[in-house]
Amino acid sequence: MAYLDHAATTPMFPEAIAAMTQLLAEPGNPSSLHASGRVARRHVEEAREIVARVLGCRPAEVVFTSGGTEANNIALKGIAWSEREQNPAKKRLVIGSTEHHAVLDPTHWLHDSNDFDVTWIRVDHVGRVTPQALRDALGSDPSDVALVSVMMANNEVGTTNDIAALTAVTREFGIRFHTDAVQAPAWLDVNFAELGVCAMTVSAHKVGGPHGVGALIVSRDCKITPLVHGGGQERDIRSGTLDAPAIVAFAAALDVVSHRRTNEVKRVSELRDSLVEHVFTIAPDAIYNGDPEGRLANNAHFTFPGCLGDSLLMLLDAQGVECSVGSACSAGVPQPSHVLLAMGETADHARSTLRFSLGYSSQESDVAELVAALPDALERGRRAGMPRGAA
Amino acid sequence: MKVLAALSGGVDSAVAAARAAEAGHDVTAVHLALSRNPQSHRTGARGCCTIEDSNDAFRAADMIGAPFYVWDMSAEFQEKVIEDFISEYSVGRTPNPCLRCNESIKFEAVLNRAIDLGFDAVVTGHYARIEYGPHGAELHRAVDPTKDQSYVLGVMTAEQISHSLFPLGDSTKVEVRAEAQRRGILVAQKPDSHDICFIPDGDTAGWLARQIDTEPGDVIDAQTGNKVGTHQGAQAFTVGQRRGLALGNPTGEGERRYVVDVDVKTNTVMIGPPTLLDINVIEAVNMRWAGPQPENGQDIEVQVRAHGESLPANVELTSDGVVITLRDQLRGVASGQAAVMYDGTRVIGSATISRSRRSVTA
Secondary structure (H helix, E strand, O other): OEEOEOOOOOOOOHHHHHHHHHHHOOOOOOOOOOHHHHHHHHHHHHHHHHHHHHHOOOHHHEEEEOOHHHHHHHHHHHHHHHHHHHOOOOOEEEEEOOOOHHHHHHHHHHHHHHOOEEEEEOOOOOOOOOHHHHHHHHOOOHHHEEEEEOOOEOOOOOEEOOHHHHHHHHHOOOOOEEEEOOOOOOOOOOOHHHHOOOEEEEEHHHOOOOOOOEEEEEOOOOOOOOOOOOOOOEOOOEOOOOOHHHHHHHHHHHHHHHHHHHHHHHHHHHHHHHHHHHHHHHOOOOEEOOOOOOEOOOEEEEEOOOOOHHHHHHHHHHOOEEOEOOOOEEOOEEOOOHHHHHOOOOHHHHOOEEEEEOOOOOOHHHHHHHHHHHHHHHHHHHHHOOOOOOO | OEEEEEOOOOHHHHHHHHHHHHOOOEEEEEEEEOOOOOOOOOEOOEOOOOHHHHHHHHHHHHHHOOOEEEEEOHHHHHHHHHHHHHHHHHOOOOOOHHHHHHHHHHHHHHHHHHHHOOOOEEEOOOOEEEEEEOOEEEEEEOOOOOOOOOOOOOOOOHHHHHOEEOOOOOOOHHHHHHHHHHHOOHHHHOOOOOOOOOOOOOOHHHHHHHHOOOOOEEEEEOOOOOEEEEEOOHHHOOOOOOOOOOOOOOOOOOOOOEEEEEEOOOOEEEEEOHHHHEEEEEEEEEEEEOOOOOOOOEEEEEEOOOOOOOEEEEEEEOOOOEEEEEEEEEEOOOOOOEEEEEEOOEEEEEEEEEEEEOOOOO
16 A cells, blocks of 8 residues: 555654653553642643754744644634734734635635635745745735734645744734644744744644644734633633643644654655656646745656546556545545635636645555555546546 | 445445445445535435545445545546536526436546456445346346335446446345344444435426526417416426426316427427326337347336336337337326436336327327
């Protein structure tokens, strides 16, 4: 079996599994005042310090959440509400057009149900937000902008954004900036303090930690109106009993990443480049999407013209090769990728995509299995062509 | 064989797929997304393709051990089934959307895609039997007469039948439910679906009124030529219909009156006593043969509605259709419905009824 979907989720590191399982039998609630509570609390705070060290922030800036989606919701809604509360004129959100649904959907909700205006920031043909595009979206008078949100690396095509260059633009106007960095920490040296953002989303299961835990890194001057009330455990921004075993495993995973990243980026990007080369040999008409250079080391995203992405996915799956069409599903039906549409691709191309994403456990044999299975899948997929699907 | 099982999320297709797997076939399961805006939950026995149905299909596939995918057929379904349904009604015919779905979606778009992707056949939970005779694959009635679905499969060509598996044709519904229970398929007690899947509230006339521009028109007594009432649009009426006429002045004789003709061009609904509905000749077009064509003048049986009886008849082939002469009179045949022809239990083929009449000699 070749698992080529690490961008969806990547296996937990043994170090993270060990850290988590060791704590699962411990009784303490980190909020309890007795000895067991203090032990649990100590584990959480040590984990917080590791997370802060790896991500370049202060421990007090780490707000643990149930994952990336919750962190994005807290950032989008919590900052938008807080900014508008302080200044009612601030009722516009300026958001990247290729964001993950965990950012898009809260944005749509704030627009539809909460009376915020939205300006979508255009991306170029590789899916990148340029400082000029951000300036254009802010417009001549950005005094009404409550929040800007631009992802650090795109989950579909892997293109990375220069967040520091973008916050240089918003700093002129004192506008709050959030970045969804869920895909980044395994492959990029993320330093919160140097980015100039006020909030940053990370998730454990994308870096070799467990599902169900993540964090919003929030600068100390950033006011956030909470979404969930009931205990105020995390700086009054997020309530709920802290999941100490998961948090400790998250930190253990980030610790592994911080030690292995430099080598893995080199090794995996070479593996990825060989995958890309093989794909072009098999399918000379394939289109390599995203920025060939400025992209995540583990991402290879293709359009296979004339082949429906989900046909290919099914055929490769039957051969034990697991990948993704890249775009979001609605009721199990892959939708034409909004990322590719925003990059100026046609709807047909946006439905003909496959994403292969590697991880720290990926080996040459994974690429070899794909190379063995792809020709037959492409032949059958081309024969079936492009059923019309949803218009 | 490598087979593709179409799982609706109901009990029949789940058991059919399980039987195919048990027979040694390599089963891959798909759920067809036919609605553009699926509802999250099923309500009662109506409607289909909700997220809940899709999840039920997923769990059934898990029990069988088959990989599961959702295929988006909503655009094809909209064009070939829903729009056809509207356009047929708008010219005064009464279409059968289940038949169209089998003809254009399940055993055309889905089967073709399956074959292209490397499958040998499609498996569904239809109650019908496939047997192999001198001319290859034959479609036969199911053994359970109350569940027999050969009528709505009558549009299948011999080629399509040869690439299909109907593992439920030899079973009764009671047996299938018991088997689902035994296999631990959670949908074992899910109610059967009825009516038209894309009209979840079952109000076809109301649904059509929202799709077709209709105007009030006259209800005319076919025997006297007198206007006896008004209707809200002739398109919503079907020959043979009795309910929903809302006539202001009942006949003195207390005789029940039926729709005996619908003329969309003049927006007129003709009503009359049931005897006016009696016909014995059916003209039909757009034949689909499930095997060799019948011989001219061959004695056959014909079924003209989904739960109708099998009627002795004889068929003649014309240049562009068939003329089916019934041995006995039949009451109320709507054009647009399918006439499915049988030789015993074997489906010979089907044709779309274009006209029905009383023969001059009858």
